[in-house]
Amino acid sequence: MNSAQIEIQLIASLVAIACAIPGTFLVLRKMAMISDAISHAILPGLVIGFFITQDLNSPLLILLAALSGLITVVLVEQIQQTGLVKEDTAIGLVFPALFSIGVILIAKNANDVHLDVDAVLLGELAFAPFDRLIISGTDVGPKSLWVIGSILTVTLGLLFAFFKELKVSTFDAGLSASLGFSPVIIHYGLMSVASITTVGAFDAVGAILVVALMIAPAATAYLLTTDLKKMLLLAVFFGVLSAISGYWMAHILDASIAGSITTMLGFIFLMAYLFAPSKGVIAVIYREKQQRTEVSLITFLLHLKNHSEKSERHVNHLCEHINWQKVRAKTVLDLAQQNNMIIIDNNIVSLTDKGDAFTTQAIDYIITNEDAQIEDMKDDFFLFRG
Amino acid sequence: MAQNIAVKVDDLTVAYNYKPVLWDIDLEIPEGVLMAIVGPNGAGKSTLIKAILGILPPIAGSVTIYGKPYKKQRALVAYVPQKGSVDWDFPTTALDVVMMGTYGSLGWIKRPRQKEKKAALEALEKVGMLAFKNRQISQLSGGQQQRIFLARALVQNASIYFMDEPFQGVDATTEIAIINILKELRKAGKTVIVVHHDLQTVPEYFDWVTFLNVKKIATGPVKDIFNDDNLTKTYGINYKVSIQE
Numbered sequence: 043m044n045s046a047q048i049e050i051q052l053i054a055s056l057v058a059i060a061c062a063i064p065g066t067f068l069v070l071r072k073m074a075m076i077s078d079a080i081s082h083a084i085l086p087g088l089v090i091g092f093f094i095t096q097d098l099n100s101p102l103l104i105l106l107a108a109l110s111g112l113i114t115v116v117l118v119e120q121i122q123q124t125g126l127v128k129e130d131t132a133i134g135l136v137f138p139a140l141f142s143i144g145v146i147l148i149a150k151n152a153n154d155v156h157l158d159v160d161a162v163l164l165g166e167l168a169f170a171p172f173d174r175l176i177i178s179g180t181d182v183g184p185k186s187l188w189v190i191g192s193i194l195t196v197t198l199g200l201l202f203a204f205f206k207e208l209k210v211s212t213f214d215a216g217l218s219a220s221l222g223f224s225p226v227i228i229h230y231g232l233m234s235v236a237s238i239t240t241v242g243a244f245d246a247v248g249a250i251l252v253v254a255l256m257i258a259p260a261a262t263a264y265l266l267t268t269d270l271k272k273m274l275l276l277a278v279f280f281g282v283l284s285a286i287s288g289y290w291m292a293h294i295l296d297a298s299i300a301g302s303i304t305t306m307l308g309f310i311f312l313m314a315y316l317f318a319p320s321k322g323v324i325a326v327i328y329r330e331k332q333q334r335t336e337v338s339l340i341t342f343l344l345h346l347k348n349h350s351e352k353s354e355r356h357v358n359h360l361c362e363h364i365n366w367q368k369v370r371a372k373t374v375l376d377l378a379q380q381n382n383m384i385i386i387d388n389n390i391v392s393l394t395d396k397g398d399a400f401t402t403q404a405i406d407y408i409i410t411n412e413d414a415q416i417e418d419m420k421d422d423f424f425l426f427r428g
Numbered sequence: 429m430a431q432n433i434a435v436k437v438d439d440l441t442v443a444y445n446y447k448p449v450l451w452d453i454d455l456e457i458p459e460g461v462l463m464a465i466v467g468p469n470g471a472g473k474s475t476l477i478k479a480i481l482g483i484l485p486p487i488a489g490s491v492t493i494y495g496k497p498y499k500k501q502r503a504l505v506a507y508v509p510q511k512g513s514v515d516w517d518f519p520t521t522a523l524d525v526v527m528m529g530t531y532g533s534l535g536w537i538k539r540p541r542q543k544e545k546k547a548a549l550e551a552l553e554k555v556g557m558l559a560f561k562n563r564q565i566s567q568l569s570g571g572q573q574q575r576i577f578l579a580r581a582l583v584q585n586a587s588i589y590f591m592d593e594p595f596q597g598v599d600a601t602t603e604i605a606i607i608n609i610l611k612e613l614r615k616a617g618k619t620v621i622v623v624h625h626d627l628q629t630v631p632e633y634f635d636w637v638t639f640l641n642v643k644k645i646a647t648g649p650v651k652d653i654f655n656d657d658n659l660t661k662t663y664g665i666n667y668k669v670s671i672q673e
Binding site: 072267 | 445478481482483499502505507509513514515518519520521524525528531532534535536537539540564566580
């Protein structure tokens with residue numbers, strides 16, 4: 043690896059981390075689409091800032107762009123508060139308007155500035171190492187590395203300082219307000235960080251990838267954990283993983299880096315969506331199948347408990363009586379036998395003591411719906427897990 | 429009256445989009461009562477609590493807690509929002525939710541430590557949920573979630589408790605467990621204010637009641653004012669409940 047390659051991967055990874063942190067809270071606040079709005083709506087601020095400073099990494103440009111991101115958030119809320127349209131409609135109204143102002147500004151001045159719509163949408167990570175930061179004659183690295191590094195440092199500082207406030211206001215805004223942690227201040231703080239991060243990342247990865255980097259790692263992490271801190275760590279991990287694997291995918295395929303990173307983000311999400319241990323599609327299908335079997339088992343055991351006469355308990359009669367197909371009847375019969383709940387003697391099925399006790403307990407639970415009674419059953423049976 | 433006034437509401441008017449939902453409310457809640465706020469849907473019951481706690485800004489009027497504005501008295505007040513107001517799929521555990529009750533006394537930036545954790549565990553024990561402390565909150569039943577919310581209020585160790593429909597969607601066992609805890613709080617001299625829906629249980633559970641329907645209809649001891657006259661004025665139809673003696 044040469045130094046430019048290392049620098050590109052480093053920039054991509056820092057961008058991924060800086061995006062994953064506000065992204066996690068946006069996902070939990072069900073505000074994923076606001077990041078799309080911000081990433082497009084910063085364009086007019088970016089263009090105006092660029093006209094003034096002629097430098098894509100100038101702090102003034104970043105501030106102006108972040109400001110137009112915040113204006114988007116305020117406008118969306120104002121339109122929504124009139125009650126005339128819903129939030130998604132308000133988002134759809136505001137950001138194209140702002141984005142198009144940016145597009146017109148670029149088009150009017152396209153001949154004399156190095157800023158075009160393609161670069162805005164997709165970014166160009168590959169060129170990032172060429173724009174160096176020179177301090178008193180010494181080359182200290184690519185400018186965008188310093189920009190995103192500074193933004194990430196501030197973001198991390200804010201996260202550590204205000205983690206508890208972010209958590210409580212995201213989970214329960216009412217409680218947060220009553221405790222004196224103004225949800226409005228925290229909301230705008232988060233939106234400011236999201237806007238500034240978007241601007242910082244924008245130059246390197248473009249408007250579309252910024253959204254993907256904010257939302258996809260957080261959404262993936264959400265499927266894999268039930269702990270906020272772990273969710274943050276996992277989101278950061280998946281962001282960096284996508285950034286680096288995406289870089290090498292682009293290298294091998296000779297394709298766009300931004301496009302490859304986004305593809306990896308989508309691929310990793312798809313893997314989690316399918317294979318996540320408890321929330322994944324496959325786990326859910328498996329669990330539903332288990333539940334069906336267990337409901338059948340309890341139905342079957344209850345039938346045995348209610349009928350002492352032999353004719354009702356003959357193996358062949360069970361298929362007809364409970365109206366099950368042979369395969370299902372056999373599955374249930376085997377399951378009951380494996381768990382020592384029944385004994386079969388001369389094709390006559392009887393409940394064991396264990397089976398009898400289990401049935402009583404299960405029926406009690408279903409009737410009273412009291413959780414305390416079945417705590418010890420939960421490990422064995424999916425049916426009773428929430 | 430010898431009793432202190434815990435909460436005093438003066439001329440409070442609250443509006444959503446310039447449509448008043450609470451109109452000119454005057455209310456004095458004496459210290460140490462267990463009070464129900466009753467009224468039909470849309471009567472402004474939750475809004476009244478939210479306005480008292482400064483969550484919703486009033487367009488007129490004022491609220492004092494033991495004679496001072498709420499902002500200065502936060503430490504004296506605990507709030508249990510409606511269970512449905514939060515996302516129970518949020519990635520956190522029962523213990524962590526209860527710990528949130530300690531955040532107010534910590535203030536900005538400071539993190540909860542062992543002392544806060546110990547208080548949270550004690551509160552979980554009080555509501556009979558200690559065994560569930562590490563359970564993810566979406567894995568709890570509706571009644572268990574409500575107990576967690578109650579524990580979170582208990583951990584605040586406040587003087588005044590505001591609860592928004594704590595009995596909504598809970599089973600009978602939990603309802604009894606909750607009301608027993610509320611009665612214990614009253615015994616300890618705390619003031620408890622509950623938005624309540626089930627009129628049948630008002631005389632059994634509460635000693636004080638406020639009838640509300642955009643305006644305040646009546647407030648006072650249950651034995652004096654919980655009658656068909658006030659119910660009819662509040663609910664607008666001929667209302668008859670048999671008051672259990």
